Amino acid sequence: MSTATYTVQGMTCDHCVQAVRSEIEKIDGVTGVAVDLDSGSVAIESAAPVDDAAVRAAVDEAGYELAS
Incomplete structure (x- = not known):
């Protein structure tokens, strides 16, 4: 089991949270998102370490940005 923590910029409401969670949950191997x-x-909890590029792409798809 692997856990990674990221910071997402631009979230302002529960809808934002749901959008980010939904996109990240689509990444192969992800077992939990808080x-x-x-x-x-x-x-992000996953069976194996998740590729940072996959997380960045999921957050971008949701309409937000990972902090660098």
């Missing part, structure tokens, strides 16, 4: 709106943090 999004904290207040801090912008996204914790």
Whole structure:
């Protein structure tokens, strides 16, 4: 089991949280996603480490941006 935490910029409401969670859940191997709106943090649990580019693409698809 692997856990990674990212910071997403631009989320302002529960709809934002749901959009980000939904896109990240589509990544192969992801078993759980926890999004904290207040801090912008996204914790991803997966069977194996998830590729950062896949996470970035999922967040972009949801309409937001990963903090660098």
